[in-house]
Amino acid sequence: MSRKVCIAGGAVTPFDYPMHITPEGMIANAIVETQGDVPDFHMTDLEFMVYSHFSVHFGKQLCPEWVVHDHLGLVGLPHVRIENGGNTGGSALYGAFLAVKSGLFDVVGVAGWETMDNVTQSQGSEFIALASDTRYEALAGGIYPIYYAAMAYKFMKEHDLTEEDFALAALKNRNYAADNPKTQWYRGEYKKYKRDLTVEDIMDSRMISYPLKRYDCCLMSRGGAFALITSEEWAKKHAPNNYVVIDGAGLSSCTIRAGDRLAFPNWDKMYGKGYPDMTEFAACRRSGEVAYDMAGIEYKKAKKEIDVAEIHDAFSSSEVQIYKALHWCDADDMKDFIREKQTFMDGEVPTNPGGGLMGYGHPVGATGIMSAIECMYHLNDTAPKKHLSSKTYVKDAQTGLVNSHAGTGTSISNFILRRP
Amino acid sequence: MTDPRLHEIPDKVEWDVKHPNKFRGNVKETGIGFMGYDYDSTTEQFKVYLHYDQLYYWKYAEVSKLGKGFIDGEFWGTKCPKCGDKFFPPRVNCWNLDDNLEKTEWIKLKQEGIVHTFTIAGWSGKSSLKRLPFVLAYVVVDGCKTAIANELRNIDPWDAEFGMPVKVVWKPEDERQGTVTDWWFEPADGWEPTVGDTPEKERMKELCAPVYEWVKSMD
Numbered sequence: 001m002s003r004k005v006c007i008a009g010g011a012v013t014p015f016d017y018p019m020h021i022t023p024e025g026m027i028a029n030a031i032v033e034t035q036g037d038v039p040d041f042h043m044t045d046l047e048f049m050v051y052s053h054f055s056v057h058f059g060k061q062l063c064p065e066w067v068v069h070d071h072l073g074l075v076g077l078p079h080v081r082i083e084n085g086g087n088t089g090g091s092a093l094y095g096a097f098l099a100v101k102s103g104l105f106d107v108v109g110v111a112g113w114e115t116m117d118n119v120t121q122s123q124g125s126e127f128i129a130l131a132s133d134t135r136y137e138a139l140a141g142g143i144y145p146i147y148y149a150a151m152a153y154k155f156m157k158e159h160d161l162t163e164e165d166f167a168l169a170a171l172k173n174r175n176y177a178a179d180n181p182k183t184q185w186y187r188g189e190y191k192k193y194k195r196d197l198t199v200e201d202i203m204d205s206r207m208i209s210y211p212l213k214r215y216d217c218c219l220m221s222r223g224g225a226f227a228l229i230t231s232e233e234w235a236k237k238h239a240p241n242n243y244v245v246i247d248g249a250g251l252s253s254c255t256i257r258a259g260d261r262l263a264f265p266n267w268d269k270m271y272g273k274g275y276p277d278m279t280e281f282a283a284c285r286r287s288g289e290v291a292y293d294m295a296g297i298e299y300k301k302a303k304k305e306i307d308v309a310e311i312h313d314a315f316s317s318s319e320v321q322i323y324k325a326l327h328w329c330d331a332d333d334m335k336d337f338i339r340e341k342q343t344f345m346d347g348e349v350p351t352n353p354g355g356g357l358m359g360y361g362h363p364v365g366a367t368g369i370m371s372a373i374e375c376m377y378h379l380n381d382t383a384p385k386k387h388l389s390s391k392t393y394v395k396d397a398q399t400g401l402v403n404s405h406a407g408t409g410t411s412i413s414n415f416i417l418r419r420p
Numbered sequence: 421m422t423d424p425r426l427h428e429i430p431d432k433v434e435w436d437v438k439h440p441n442k443f444r445g446n447v448k449e450t451g452i453g454f455m456g457y458d459y460d461s462t463t464e465q466f467k468v469y470l471h472y473d474q475l476y477y478w479k480y481a482e483v484s485k486l487g488k489g490f491i492d493g494e495f496w497g498t499k500c501p502k503c504g505d506k507f508f509p510p511r512v513n514c515w516n517l518d519d520n521l522e523k524t525e526w527i528k529l530k531q532e533g534i535v536h537t538f539t540i541a542g543w544s545g546k547s548s549l550k551r552l553p554f555v556l557a558y559v560v561v562d563g564c565k566t567a568i569a570n571e572l573r574n575i576d577p578w579d580a581e582f583g584m585p586v587k588v589v590w591k592p593e594d595e596r597q598g599t600v601t602d603w604w605f606e607p608a609d610g611w612e613p614t615v616g617d618t619p620e621k622e623r624m625k626e627l628c629a630p631v632y633e634w635v636k637s638m639d
């Protein structure tokens with residue numbers, strides 16, 4: 001297992017709703033921007049393509065990756081598409097990681113997108129809800145914010161948290177997005193607000209599902225992203241100043257229905273009876289621990305070792321639940337961890353300086369890739385030129401964490417990236 | 421001898437009780453069709469309107485007992501004969517890897533349960549907007565190892581509580597479709613909120629007010 005896998009480069013399109021560019025146009029743009037950072041990288045270098053796309057419902061096109069692949073001129077190359085709900089991007093990166101790690105390929109492209117602006121917002125919510133168990137959940141009027149709210153409310157009560165505690169994550173990520181010109185928040189509502197959000201703004205926004213309000217929820221988006229996953233040898237030779245190393249990669253799973261994790265035998269055995277219940281993200285804990293182990297990070301020291309993180313803040317509450325799953329805090333010090341703003345730029349683990357899903361947007365297939373690219377920008381020091389200022393740049397970062405998350409915590413991946 | 425864990429596949433199914441169009445009349449599939457277009461002459465952007473609809477035939481197969489049970493106003497769950505775990509929604513094979521796909525047995529469940537967690541929905545999918553705001557509760561039915569999600573009605577949303585006992589209430593028989601929308605939860609008979617007004621309840625009321633207004637404006 002000595003062969004190292006790297007992210008040699010990558011780029012993200014703007015995320016927006018609506019936005020007028022085709023999937024193949026988005027991926028072409030992202031590749032061209034990647035070549036701006038890695039001039040040595042040419043289309044002829046690609047050996048294998050992993051496409052990252054969640055729902056064919058949005059385009060009413062089965063196998064849309066065939067359209068993109070063909071358009072890019074890559075006919076003849078092997079290609080697959082990975083679909084894994086909100087963790088589609090993370091799972092595609094995981095697939096590319098395996099492909100390079102195995103020694104079969106040196107240069108693998110990961111291209112992801114979603115076109116959620118093809119339908120109305122409420123229709124979009126219903127499409128996404130089709131990834132919950134349609135027989136038992138979507139029919140009962142459930143959509144993801146509702147399932148997450150039911151989990152968040154119990155978590156909030158058990159940890160004696162308040163709506164304001166969750167709101168801090170919403171405020172942080174949106175306000176960081178204001179420093180990133182590609183984010184949906186910057187391109188949209190921020191332009192109207194022209195000021196930073198406050199906790200009151202979040203508390204005053206309309207209820208989506210108690211305790212979550214509109215600004216506690218991520219955005220529905222169109223957007224694309226590309227990541228170039230290569231062997232260390234290729235990266236050293238062709239992207240010496242841009243690449244980062246994937247030192248840890250974990251992927252885990254949980255039940256499709258959140259109500260089925262009160263006594264699941266596999267979790268009972270691994271983490272003790274009654275875990276994760278409907279409050280903890282077991283697949284996040286598990287995949288995080290796998291990634292930490294691979295990267296040689298002690299769980300208790302994780303928050304000290306990780307200098308910057310891009311995590312899946314589909315909801316402000318889930319960001320907080322992820323802090324716990326990743327061992328950054330536990331039940332005893334969670335309140336302090338949140339209220340001391342340990343995930344803000346000046347805190348122990350600056351989290352989502354790129355804006356996260358609440359600020360950048362969440363075009364599902366592109367999201368996990370976006371998180372990885374945003375994390376990379378700190379480890380290779382390009383953040384100041386990618387963002388509007390250095391306010392959202394974590395200086396001297398050595399280690400980064402990337403998290404991608406699906407369903408009601410049904411599939412979750414975690415990656416540890418390091419500066420070479 | 422056939423392995424007793426195998427699910428039987430019937431050779432021939434003839435539907436002697438047929439209600440294919442009971443609820444929305446004769447739904448016609450119109451297939452894929454382009455409905456119109458827009459053009460922006462300044463940016464030269466073009467867009468078309470595409471409509472597509474489809475009718476699905478969901479075969480309940482091994483879980484048919486669940487669907488037929490809903491029509492008859494019954495709750496059918498399953499139980500593993502090896503470890504005794506009880507499931508609702510039903511699992512037709514045990515979830516315990518040690519039990520190696522043991523086939524579960526059908527059991528009739530009591531139509532009562534305990535609220536494990538809940539939320540007040542103020543937004544939902546297109547087909548549920550007019551019901552807002554509603555309480556979606558995850559309920560452990562009759563001592564099962566799992567919780568099932570459904571609406572909790574006949575309660576002011578802010579009065580719902582963790583651990584409250586609930587009962588099952590059914591739609592009139594001729595309106596049932598064999599799906600989870602045939603029934604909902606209501607507070608168990610005689611249940612009263614255990615706490616009076618709290619700041620949190622006030623906050624919930626405040627958050628619900630505009631939702632009630634908005635739904636009214638939809639008519």
Ligand SMILES: [Zn+2]
Pocket residue numbers: 500501502503504505514515516519522
């Ligand atoms: Zn069993």
